[in-house]
């Protein structure tokens with residue numbers, strides 16, 4: 001197979017893995033550069049469809065980044081094969097069709113250049129390899145998907161489902177890439193993008209994986225009018241290497257990808273590749289997240305797998321302001337009791353809220369700090385505004401009202417103070433996609449407007465944030481972009 005079609009994919013997390021697999025399936029040779037060297041260990045014991053013991057490897061704070069917005073901001077990374085999927089929970093809701101369009105109510109800049117219909121085949125394909133436990137039926141604001149293992153919310157929660165429906169919401173099983181009902185593995189998660197996707201590709205003749213290979217810079221060739229190489233630091237050899245590339249897929253996570261593009265300066269692009277309109281790194285967003293528990297006046301079946309209360313309807317909500325609620329068990333004791341279908345009165349809740357992406361929240365090169373390679377470190381400037389915080393606080397009250405509407409007296413417990421950026425590791429937006437260059441760094445096929453043979457395939461490309469966990473949508477977008485890239489390379 002012609003090596004001149006070789007694509008360099010940077011990062012082996014869910015985004016890079018999904019893109020690499022799609023490229024290879026479409027006959028395009030791939031070299032993957034992965035900064036991490038060692039697959040972290042963990043332990044997961046699942047019996048009868050419930051996780052009985054789970055020890056995920058620790059997530060790390062990226063020490064090289066500085067923060068200049070909310071001082072409590074966290075920048076969580078896992079520089080390892082599989083990236084953050086070594087540590088993730090595995091919640092994989094699809095975005096709803098309106099999640100791609102509702103921002104338009106505010107301004108044209110918040111309209112995605114892709115639709116739900118564009119992603120639907122990729123959602124379906126990916127769900128088949130994620131081994132998901134879910135209820136496959138559509139509910140308001142959450143399209144159903146393919147479920148390897150079907151699960152319905154317990155019968156004694158149906159009054160809550162009916163109350164949710166009266167508010168125009170859905171109440172269903174939280175779709176989770178949790179693997180088969182019985183599982184014992186030496187990793188922290190059932191699905192890990194390295195073990196589940198990348199490792200099976202290693203036997204293919206046109207796939208090469210370089211671990212310990214930290215990408216430093218994309219090299220722009222003025223003569224060719226495109227990026228034609230990647231500089232990376234090899235941790236194994238302690239040298240700087242250059243890899244020829246016909247096209248590059250960046251999937252370092254939204255902060256890492258922004259940093260790589262910022263550091264890819266040249267005489268053509270002195271402010272970084274993809275930054276000719278000054279948008280690179282801007283519109284950084286995240287999920288304001290909160291944890292708390294509530295007590296019910298009578299016991300119900302313990303929610304394991306967890307249940308998911310979908311956002312309020314688009315028509316009755318302020319544009320781009322939403323929350324989702326995940327209801328589950330609140331203690332290890334209840335997790336064990338749930339194995340025996342016992343009832344309980346305590347419910348643990350996680351709320352994910354949204355931010356309205358703004359230019360003021362930005363991941364930019366630090367003017368003072370350098371990273372370990374002597375390149376400018378990344379400065380992460382993000383904070384939640386009052387409305388975004390109020391939106392999450394209102395969500396507590398809403399769930400209590402909904403429980404009351406279901407005939408249940410519920411008492412709110414202590415709220416764990418996590419309302420600062422980064423705790424969910426759901427950053428996005430730093431290389432947002434938009435049809436117009438004035439509003440986006442990348443186009444509808446994830447190609448950098450300035451350099452169309454470079455694709456940014458992680459959540460950096462998100463035009464807006466839905467209140468849903470991002471990874472399934474990230475993977476679907478990456479697979480779609482890779483299919484188009486493969487087509488273009490074959491027909492160039």
Ligand SMILES: Cc1cc2nc3c(=O)[nH]c(=O)nc-3n(C[C@H](O)[C@H](O)[C@H](O)COP(=O)(O)OP(=O)(O)OC[C@H]3O[C@@H](n4cnc5c(N)ncnc54)[C@H](O)[C@@H]3O)c2cc1C
Pocket residue numbers: 010011012013014015016033034035036059076077078079080081082083084085087088089090091092213214215216251252253254256260424425426457458459469470471472474
């Ligand atoms: C505790 C926890 C729970 C989570 N739960 C969920 C959940 O339930 N559902 C959900 O949707 N999301 C969840 N997430 C978020 C989810 O893990 C991420 O959205 C997802 O991993 C993003 O995939 P990615 O490929 O874009 O980035 P990453 O997973 O971060 O992968 C990036 C990869 O790029 C590599 N890399 C970075 N920089 C370079 C470089 N310069 N050169 C070479 N390689 C580089 C990294 O080593 C890594 O392998 C969770 C995260 C955490 C921490």
